[in-house]
Amino acid sequence: MIHCEGLVKIFKTEDLEVVALQGLNLNVQQGEMMAIIGNSGSGKSTLLNILGGLDRPSAGQVNVGGWDLLKIRDDQLVEYKRNTVGFVWQNNARNLLPYLSALENVEMPMLLTGKLDRAYAKQLLEWVGLKDRMHNKLHQLSGGEQQRVAIAISLSNRPKMLLADEPTGSVDTATSDQIMNIFRQVNRELGITIVIVTHDLALAGKVDRVVAIRDGLTSTEFVKRNPNLDLATIDSGAGALQEVHEAFVVVDRVGRLQVPKEYLEAIGIGGRASMEFEGDKIIITAPKTLEGENTNES
Numbered sequence: 001m002i003h004c005e006g007l008v009k010i011f012k013t014e015d016l017e018v019v020a021l022q023g024l025n026l027n028v029q030q031g032e033m034m035a036i037i038g039n040s041g042s043g044k045s046t047l048l049n050i051l052g053g054l055d056r057p058s059a060g061q062v063n064v065g066g067w068d069l070l071k072i073r074d075d076q077l078v079e080y081k082r083n084t085v086g087f088v089w090q091n092n093a094r095n096l097l098p099y100l101s102a103l104e105n106v107e108m109p110m111l112l113t114g115k116l117d118r119a120y121a122k123q124l125l126e127w128v129g130l131k132d133r134m135h136n137k138l139h140q141l142s143g144g145e146q147q148r149v150a151i152a153i154s155l156s157n158r159p160k161m162l163l164a165d166e167p168t169g170s171v172d173t174a175t176s177d178q179i180m181n182i183f184r185q186v187n188r189e190l191g192i193t194i195v196i197v198t199h200d201l202a203l204a205g206k207v208d209r210v211v212a213i214r215d216g217l218t219s220t221e222f223v224k225r226n227p228n229l230d231l232a233t234i235d236s237g238a239g240a241l242q243e244v245h246e247a248f249v250v251v252d253r254v255g256r257l258q259v260p261k262e263y264l265e266a267i268g269i270g271g272r273a274s275m276e277f278e279g280d281k282i283i284i285t286a287p288k289t290l291e292g293e294n295t296n297e298s
């Protein structure tokens with residue numbers, strides 16, 4: 001469904017260039033429910049905006065559902081955003097209209113594309129547990145209920161993929177669990193691919209696969225140890241990710257991998273390292289100084 005290779009995004013301001021994505025690789029299968037985690041500034045939102053067609057990449061390859069997002073024309077991009085992708089944000093205000101009812105909010109994107117389907121709009125609201133509140137105006141609903149309306153809206157045009165940026169960022173734990181269960185149901189029953197960006201490791205523990213981004217590159221991947229495990233039943237404690245997932249370092253096509261900064265600092269590796277091959281291991285150590293070599297680099 002998603003194929004990114006060597007994806008680069010550079011933001012240029014008057015006196016500064018920020019390389020937000022530095023040649024990122026990512027593959028997501030059709031029907032997968034996965035999460036992207038990373039520290040603030042690591043490039044998560046930049047990636048999500050590119051995948052959602054809200055921002056253009058600077059270089060590299062990015063293909064989503066058969067669309068080449070580097071070469072796509074503006075008119076095709078409108079079609080892509082309407083038919084391929086749905087968005088859920090942390091901040092509801094971005095996609096909800098407060099003076100309309102929940103049902104009217106879900107119908108709005110359908111009206112804009114000329115495909116009003118009231119029965120489906122009602123079904124979506126029933127799915128997110130708001131059957132009895134569908135005629136309430138948005139301001140009469142709680143933050144968590146509004147977030148559930150936002151999920152129904154994101155599905156109104158029957159997208160193939162759902163992109164969620166910190167979808168549980170401003171709700172309590174119970175609502176967060178409820179939202180993750182809705183995502184799981186949508187993923188299973190409609191076969192929609194779901195990509196969730198989050199800081200929250202407990203939430204990341206509830207998906208099939210987690211990809212960590214560091215400095216604009218995919219660095220580590222956490223894959224579910226037991227594919228038959230029903231993640232909806234797992235207690236979402238902070239250790240959930242490590243308990244149910246096994247961690248792998250991502251190695252790209254040309255053999256590059258990222259070593260965490262803390263590891264390098266702990267053994268004093270700066271610009272260079274020594275690498276040895278020993279049996280079935282590769283050992284990376286601080287540079288071994290050759291006898292007679294001048295260590296004062298100038």
Ligand SMILES: Nc1ncnc2c1ncn2[C@@H]1O[C@H](COP(=O)(O)OP(=O)(O)OP(=O)(O)O)[C@@H](O)[C@H]1O
Binds near residue numbers: 013043044045
């Ligand atoms: N429009 C922009 N102009 C200039 N720099 C930007 C712009 N958008 C993002 N950046 C920079 O790109 C880098 C990645 O930002 P991004 O928002 O993708 O990170 P993030 O991982 O989503 O962070 P957070 O979790 O805080 O939202 C940061 O250094 C950020 O300052």
